[in-house]
Amino acid sequence: MGLGFDKKLPDAFVKNVIDLCGQEGLDWIESLPRIVSELEDLWGISIESHFQNLSYNYVAEGNSVDRNKRVLKIALPLRNPEIFDEAKALKAFEGCGAVRIYEKDFDRRAILIEHLLPGTNLKELFSTNKDRAIDISIKVLKRIQRVRFRSVELPDLTDWFAAFDRAKETDFPRHYLRRAAELLSRLESAASKRSLLHGDFHHENILLADDNEFKIIDPKGVIGNLGYEISVFLNNHLEWIEHKKDIDGAVEKFSRAFEISPQKLKHWAYVQRVLSVCWGIEDSSGDWNKHLKQANIWIA
Ligand SMILES: Nc1ncnc2c1ncn2[C@@H]1O[C@H](COP(=O)(O)OP(=O)(O)O)[C@@H](O)[C@H]1O
């Protein structure tokens, strides 16, 4: 093995592992050097170091024996790790604006993918040119939307919204759940078109590759309404803009590009924000109130 374990794992990553997996997570961290070494032998790769912005997966860069740059991603010891659906989605998106996948190992919950270089993400571009970041995301989204998905077995967006029912059993503010469910039933009622979605389409999952094209990494893989996909991006965009009223320009751009009314996109964004807070509370403690309140911007 290369230098992968000389560098300390980021604190935020270790905290997430403990929050989600407890002792089993700590044991897994202990065993990571062995797991990486086994995968190095199995796949003929050499791992150099992990990325600095790890959150819910161990992700590291390295090389294949033929000196091509590769990225190794290993999921936490969760019962249903998302990495298996990620592998399916990457296969389905192959050749349509996604990073290439080379290997997967179910026992070790690992995948081997192409290393995108320079790998600049849209968050970095956002800080200098917000409009360009939006235009690029539209281009990338149009590309991944071309995929035919009928034979792909992946969850349906409806499965994800079961989180609203689980939240009802807690002290989650009722009116947010009611409003989100109401909007969702309207958005989903009109024989809505379904497609294969990335499922976590935000700035840091869109990276620049060496052919000067931006590509997606880290898909969750879910089948559902395109409005949801766009709303993930919009909520992320909203986090970083100074004047919240400036969000309308971004909504307009997506609305024109995908022929979905601005109002529908805003309603999707409300629903998506409430859903992500439900998940956040399920995964870890913390003050989620501010995040929840932001949902109101979409229905102001
Ligand atoms: N194929 C890749 N090429 C370049 N950088 C990558 C690649 N995959 C992941 N990364 C880097 O690792 C980080 C975490 O990877 P990601 O797959 O998004 O993990 P997570 O599912 O935990 O968000 C990314 O934000 C990016 O900086």
Ligand SMILES: [Mg+2]
């Ligand atoms: Mg990511």
